[in-house]
Amino acid sequence: MIEKCAVVTGASKGIGLAIAKQLSVDGYRVFGLARSSAAFPEIDWICCDVTNRDSVVAAFEMIMEQVDRIDILVINAGMGISGAVEFTPEADYRRQFEVNVLGAIACAQQAAGRMRESGGGKIIFISSLAAIFPLPFQSFYAASKASLNAFSDALGIEMKSFGVETCTVMLNDVKTEFTDNRVKTAMGDDVYQGRIAASVSKMERSEQSGMSAEQVAETVGALLARRRLPAHKIVGISNELLGLLYRLLPTNCMLWILAKIYG
Numbered sequence: 001m002i003e004k005c006a007v008v009t010g011a012s013k014g015i016g017l018a019i020a021k022q023l024s025v026d027g028y029r030v031f032g033l034a035r036s037s038a039a040f041p042e043i044d045w046i047c048c049d050v051t052n053r054d055s056v057v058a059a060f061e062m063i064m065e066q067v068d069r070i071d072i073l074v075i076n077a078g079m080g081i082s083g084a085v086e087f088t089p090e091a092d093y094r095r096q097f098e099v100n101v102l103g104a105i106a107c108a109q110q111a112a113g114r115m116r117e118s119g120g121g122k123i124i125f126i127s128s129l130a131a132i133f134p135l136p137f138q139s140f141y142a143a144s145k146a147s148l149n150a151f152s153d154a155l156g157i158e159m160k161s162f163g164v165e166t167c168t169v170m171l172n173d174v175k176t177e178f179t180d181n182r183v184k185t186a187m188g189d190d191v192y193q194g195r196i197a198a199s200v201s202k203m204e205r206s207e208q209s210g211m212s213a214e215q216v217a218e219t220v221g222a223l224l225a226r227r228r229l230p231a232h233k234i235v236g237i238s239n240e241l242l243g244l245l246y247r248l249l250p251t252n253c254m255l256w257i258l259a260k261i262y263g
């Protein structure tokens with residue numbers, strides 16, 4: 001049987017590691033890209049900083065020295081920042097977009113042409129419900145994930161005739177180190193009368209009682225086993241209901257609810 005190849009970015013921990021393990025169990029040869037690695041010898045680790053284009057180019061060249069084609073790319077590497085827009089340092093919001101958006105684009109670009117040449121492939125972007133439910137004090141994160149959704153949809157149309165499919169997997173709360181790794185700006189909380197800290201800690205509590213990374217990985221594995229990818233997938237039944245609500249509610253009504261909960 002021909003070995004299928006999957007590449008997972010941000011595979012060293014959390015959701016990326018769980019997806020990489022799942023795909024390995026599902027029979028893929030898996031390349032895990034991250035700045036660090038995990039003790040899981042079934043995965044071929046490649047040190048890669050997605051914000052550095054040379055590093056991304058070198059990583060994909062290294063992969064292509066070992067396999068003929070890339071069947072699957074899961075673009076998962078990401079981080080989050082929080083704080084009021086007006087007080088967030090430029091370096092922090094630039095970093096947010098460099099990792100979540102430009103890093104994703106760099107990886108997608110490396111895989112897209114190779115998938116086209118080899119007759120097709122599947123690209124999954126790990127996105128967030130924040131793309132459609134923009135949380136206050138996480139504006140930059142929400143904007144980065146909304147960018148991914150739009151990018152994935154447009155890329156999917158561009159490459160459909162070449163057999164390259166794209167999908168954004170939108171997650172709600174998942175219990176990982178993402179919460180601890182968040183870069184937080186508390187500056188201005190006095191001006192906002194404590195609303196920044198209250199909003200971010202409420203959201204962090206729900207993150208830490210969220211679903212497991214393994215549950216996300218199972219869903220991604222099941223998606224990839226399907227003949228065709230849906231353009232969007234929301235993980236978890238209650239989250240799918242939120243997605244339905246998003247489609248039914250007028251935007252102002254949805255923003256009013258978000259403001260009540262997180263404003």
Ligand SMILES: NC(=O)c1ccc[n+]([C@@H]2O[C@H](COP(=O)([O-])OP(=O)(O)OC[C@H]3O[C@@H](n4cnc5c(N)ncnc54)[C@H](OP(=O)(O)O)[C@@H]3O)[C@@H](O)[C@H]2O)c1
Nearest residue numbers: 010012013014015034035036049050077078171174176178
């Ligand atoms: N956890 C949640 O509640 C949640 C909800 C919605 C969406 N998501 C999304 O799910 C994805 C994974 O998050 P997670 O919860 O698993 O977070 P995590 O545990 O913090 O893992 C983040 C992963 O991204 C990698 N990464 C970060 N910066 C990188 C860079 N510059 N170059 C290469 N790799 C980089 C990290 O690896 P190294 O540090 O080793 O480089 C790590 O493997 C993210 O895109 C996140 O936005 C998470």
